[in-house]
Structures are given as structure tokens and as C-alpha cells.
Amino acid sequence: MKKLRLDAIAFIVILGGLGLANLLNFNKPTVSALENRMLKARPSLTWESLFSGDYFRDYEDYYSDTFLNRDSIVKICRDIKDSLSLNEPGVTLVVTREQNAPVNQVPEATPTQPPQPSTPRPSTSPGDLPETQEPPETGMTPEPTPTPTAEPPREFGDDETVAYYLIVDGKAVQLFKFSREGMDYYAEVLNKYHEVLGDKVTLYSVIPPTNSEFVKLRKYADITDSQNDAMDYLRSRLDPGIVTVNVYDALNRHKDEYIYFKTDHHWTALGAYYGYCAFMDATGMEPVPLDRYETAKVEGYLGSSYTKTLNKELEKNPDTIYLYLPFTNHEYIMYSGNKAKTADLIDMSYAEGSSDKYLIFMSTGGATWSVIKTDVHNGKKILVMKDSFGNAWVPFLLPHYEEIYVVDARFYSKSSTGLNIPQFIEKYGIQELVFLFYMEDVNWTKFMNGVENHLN
């Protein structure tokens, strides 16, 4: 084997060298900060996994997940792809695809570790769901075993969700694709709640739109469907007994302010405040002026949209999280499974190190259920059923209620409380029920199916 050509020598050296280097790399990473997820662990060899072929598939995932310098290689690939683009600077369309995990699988296997509820979905990502949850500091949780459900779940759509992100002028915008099926189902579910709960409980539908409605898309305005039209459509479908809170107009009046993150799909605390004002309007209460709050800020936040798209414009242009610190005396208790712990509504332990700083709000907001008890002794009790958009919104309610119950539609589980939502409301004497889901969740039947299941 003399006179091998240059490429043949390089081939042997590179492949063999990479093989050896990976073999000798004993310090394999388990977490990717870049992707905000847990890396695949080395699979364990069992007869079962061997014969089903799972072992080999898992091993391949593990091998590429823990490949030497993976993060920098990923970024280099991104740069190569970017350099081939002929779009005007600052405009990119990124399409992300994810396998859906089933909704309503409760993180009870991990009672002390909160799920990480605030990654965005591409209409909802499994990142939202307990399967891929990631407690920010303690490393990664093992995957919880799904809670067995009595009834077979209703099937909806594909197992893959696709999301379109337009990045324009350093802001990531998730494009909204109106789904009539989704909208009708949202209304159907809320109407069912109204039917079951009757007039004793006032129901509110609070729907934060996403920023696709408010960012200037230049000549690409036709690329996203109108969420305002979707809200109008919903209003016509909801039972008149359900109060529709007009979050849209409240935000639209302030659309030039910092109401949405640029690198994350959530609204900022300021956006949530305007959403709260709209709610106050609907209830006839007086909103607390913003300057009543002391503030704090956290800089250098690269959120979910960045993680999804790895876009360079976003990377150069991180967000600042402004926080409004509650002045009402209160106690915030999170129940995970059957364990209770008190937590901070604005939990600064998530400000440092953690890749998802939105978890600051309500200390992840990912309990099975939680309650905030205040010293406002007016006897008013409210339940907020929410997704991660609720985490920035709920703290503004403190001056108005004696007890605020919070349920995340994805994580609530009857098997740990023994109560479905109507029973829960009955037990705690709750008078008001708010549904606060952002538009993409409203539009997503699988998510709303989870909400419907909490009736049973």
C-alpha cells in the first residue's frame, strides 16, 4: 500500500483520528446549552433494546450528540448555510420541525424538579412538555414515565409540528397559521367548561397574541395570518357567558414598546402588564400603575427563538429581561406531585447560568399546581389555567386577590390531587377562572385536548 494519494491518506487519518479522539474523550457532555436540551445518554445494552434495534439507533444519536466540539461544528454549519443566502441582510426564514410528545403527561416522577415549561412550540414544542424538561441547575431529569390515563386520548393531527420563524431586523417572529379546526376546538372546550361550571364561576378567555402581529415585517406582511381576525372569529364561537378579554387592543396601543422579546417567543413583563390592564378593564377593577413597582433587570438573554433558529442576528442582539417586583405580601407555594415547597414569584436563581432565563417568572411556573396567598383580605379567589405566557402575567394579580390558584394545563394531573378542575374549583371555593393560553396554543388542538381532559 505505497503511494496512497493525498485524499486517501487524509481519509484514513481524519476518520481514524476522529474515531480515536471520540473514543478517548471520557468527559462526554450531557447537556447542550446551545440547544437548551439534554443530550442523548449512552444507551444501556439489554436483550430487548438489542433485538428491537433501539440500542443501535440510540447509540447513533448518542454518538453524534456527544461528538467532539459539536456546538462549534453546529455553528460553523450555520455560518456556511448563511453565507449562501442571497436575501437582503437581516431577513431569514427558518423552519423548525419537532416530534410532538403527548400532552398531559405529568412530571410526577420528578417531584422536586420543576419542568421547564417555557420553550416555545413550533405551534408547541415538546420542549414545553415534561418529556424533555430540563431543570436548569441540577442537570437533567430522567424522563418521567407517562401517567396512565383511563381513556385513550383523542388523536389530533400529525406527530410533527412545524414552525416558521421570520427573523427580521434582529427580531424573531413566529408566523401564525390560522387553523379553523384549532379555533373551533378552543371554543368548544371553553364552552364545555362554562356548561359544567355554570354561572357560579366567571370564565375569562385571555389570549396573548404572538409578536408576528406587532413587528414590522416590511414587505413580507402577507406571510403571517392575522391573529386579530382569529380573535374575532373566536369571539363569535364562544358562549356569550364567557368574558373575552381584549388583550389584542391593549398590546396594539403599545406596539412600539418593548412588549415582546426579540430572541424569545414570550411577551416581556411589560407586555404581560398591558395584558393585565386589559383583564382589569374586563373585570371593572382599577389596574395598579406600573411605577408602583420596584424593578430589576437581567441582561444577555438569548431565548427560545434563538435556540430554535441559532440565528446570528439574534445572537448579536440579546434581550434584557425587566422585572416588576411584587409589593403585596404573599406566599407562593408550588405543589409538585404531592410535595409542597415555597418559591419566589420572581426567582432570580434562574437569572444566572441557566440558559432559559424566562424561568425566572414564577420560578418556572411548572408545578402540578400552585397557590399564591396574599394579605389582601377581600375573600376573592381566582384560578388561572395557563401556559408559560401566564408566568409573566400572574404576578400582577397579587394586589387584587386573596388567593390565586395557578394550574399549568400541561402539568396538572388529577392523579396527584384527586380532583378534576371543576372539583378543584369547588374544593377551594374559587369564583373566577381565567384561561390564559397564547395564540399558538389556542391554535393547537393537541394542547387544547389536554385542557379538555382536565374536565374529567
Added chain:
Amino acid sequence: MVFSSLVFLCIFLPVSLFLYFVIKDRTWRNWVLIISSLVFYAWGEPVWITAMIFSGVFDYFNGLMVEKYRGTRKAKAFVALSAVGNLLLLGIFKYSGFFVENINTLFGLSLNVPRISLPIGISFYTFQTISYVVDVYRGEVKAQRSLLKFMLFMSLFHQLVAGPIVRYSDIAAEIEHRRVTAAGFSEGVSRFITGLGKKVLIANTAGELALNFLGNDYERLPVTGAWLGILLYAFQIYFDFSGYSDMAIGLGRMYGFTYKENFDYPYISKSITEFWRRWHISLGTFFRDYLYIPLGGNRRHLVRNLLAVWFLTGLWHGASWNFIIWGLYYFVFVLIEKLFLKKLLDRLPSVFSRLYTLLVVLIGWVFFYHTDMSQGLRFLGVMFGKAYAFTNSEVSILFRSNVIFIVIAAIASTPLAVRLFTAIKNYFQDNRARVAFIDNVFKPVINILILVLSLAFLVGQSYNPFLYFRF
């Protein structure tokens, strides 16, 4: 395992090559290859490796019997046994579900539809062993007496899972005795890298982009999106499959085997007949030699023979009606070309005959892609104007982001780059140092770049399905 996986590239291949070249003894080398191949196969198909081994032992035996009873009716019986056995294996694993579904629909029954997962490569290896037994019968090759060597032919990991369909006669001599030279090994590496680049850099990228346009309900797909989508799919499927064939051929060279070409720039064809001489050549020649010609070829029952070939070509690609329709679609074009169109095409300027061929092929991919026929027809509708809009912002942004990629893929679909190299070398033909530089430095450096880029992209893309595994 697939070639375009990091485990294959960084663990399997280096280890297998190392053992192969460290061991000098011929028999032991064969053992290294067989064990490599079985590990390679078991990695993806730990259970149904049994079917593969069964098919191998079965046809080893049939080959011996055919030879033993040469000239008698018994020989014919063993050929029949081989064909029936292999087709039965293929039928059970690949077509039983489809068959029962159709029976159910036809007679309004509700028989239990068997759900058997398709063993990897079964469509390829059954054809390979059938061709072996037939060739022994025809006296074109001698039966292999060593089971070890027969299993070597049968299980060679280079072509086991995705072709090309290698005939025993092509490599019979190399199974007995093969020499690997430095030049041959280098050529093999170069060919492998070409294939890897085609698969990882072009096919995977095109596939990811095509997903933006294909596979949804098409209510919001504009005309331009449909054309862009099917063009990207055409790139994906060509670079995927031909890249895989290149890698197989390259691996063969590294280990001392010479496999025949499987693709020859099909997208530059000037007729559908020509397209099929350039696309998946080993399948086309298989059907030609073992079905079309034995049925009578051009001389007797032309229409029936063509129909049989194209029906089966379609069915071979998958147990679903859309593949059959895709096959029959080509039957129609091949037939009218044979009747009169070919003569006309030959007289037209080549730009027209190329456009005609591309158009027919692109529309063919619509059938090929859509297992749901009504969805496929909707897509065709969109292509020809039944769409909500002619174009939209999404398509124009995605097009502009990827137009350079599309141009690269288009150029790579033609022999332009190869011709350019040849032209440069011809230009310098009197200057041996320059020619040597091009051959020994310039081309290898480009190969190394492609290799490094492909590895980076493999790490970078978790999206890496291999299309031809379905068949």
C-alpha cells in the same frame, strides 16, 4: 447502519479497514469482510438478519443443485424453487400488508392486515441471489462451492442495503482473488467521498428544504412553491440514491471489488427511454435480462412485456398503488417513444427533448412522493395553476436563501464538472507536472474539503433519514 452516519465513518469503517489490511491471509480476510457485513446489517436489522442468512443459504444450495442437474428438468425446478422462495420471502415481508388491504377493499372484507416491518435491503439481496441462480442455470457462471464465499457475495455490506444490485458474475473472479492497489484504494476513497458529499451536502439539504413544500394539505401552497418543492425532491432523491451507489462503488474499490455503475447523469437525458438507461441502471438491466428478454423482448408481445416490466418496476419501489401508477406512467411514455415519439425527439433541438424529459420526470416524482393519491393529484393541480396564489413571500424568501444551493445541485446533476477537469487536463496535456498536480494535489484537496464539510454537516444535522430504505 448507513454510510452517512458518524458511527459508520468513525468507528465501523476504520476498524473494518484496519483488520482487513492487517490480515494477509485470504480466507481470514474473507472472514473479516463477512463479519463486518453481518455486524453492519445487524446494526439496523438485528432480528431479520435471519431472513438474509436464510436467503443466502437457500440459494447457495439452489446454485449447487442447478449445476449438479445441469441439462435436466431438475435444474429448471431448482431455478423455479429459488425464484419462488425469494419472491415469497419478498412477498411476505414487503407485500402481504398491501395485498390483504386490497383484498379487503375489493371484497369488502376486514381481514387482519399483517404489519410486518420491512427488513432492510431485502429488495436488493433477493434480486441478487435470484440472478445468481439464473446465471448458473444459463451457464454464465459456475456455482460457488464454498458457502463462505457465497455468503461473502451475498452479504457484502457495500451494496447489501441499498444496491446497486450486484450480480454474482460481475464479481465472481474478485471473490476468488482480488488485489488492492494503492491507486485502486485511492480511487475508491475519492469515489466514496463524492458519494458522501452528494448524500450529506446536497441530498439532505434538498430534503430538508423540500419538506417546506411537500406533504401538507397544499391549501396554502402557491404554484411556484409546488415547482420548487418537486425540483428539490428530484435533487434529493437523485443525490441520495446515486450518492449511496457512489459510496458503495467506492467501498468496493477500497476492498478490491469492482461494481458496475448505477447512475449516469439521468437528468440530462433527451428521452424517457434514455432516462431509464441512466437511472438505477442495475435495476433496469435486471428486469431487462431476467424478465423482458425472456418474455420475448421487442420481438414478441412488446406491449405485454413492457407492461410487465414497468408494473413490476413500480411495485418493486414500494407496496403501494402510487408506485405502481408511477411505474405505469413510465410504461406509457416508453411505449409511445418506442412507437413514434423517439424519432421525433431525435430530430428536435436537444433543449426541447431535455425539457420534455425533465418535465415528465418531475411529474413522475409527484406520483412517487405521494402515497396518498388524492393528495398527489392536489399537488399536480397546484403545479398547473389550481392554487390559492401564484407565489408568496415564504417561497421567495426561501428561494433567495437557497438559490446558490439550487444552482450547485443543478450543476452537480450534470457531467459539467467532470468535463471541466478533463478539459483542463487536456489543455495541459504536454505539461506532465501540471497534469500530475491536478490529479495528485488539486483533486485530492477538493475531496478532503468535501469530506471535512460532510463530516461537519453530519454532526450539524440530526435530520438524516435515508430514503431508499423503504424499498
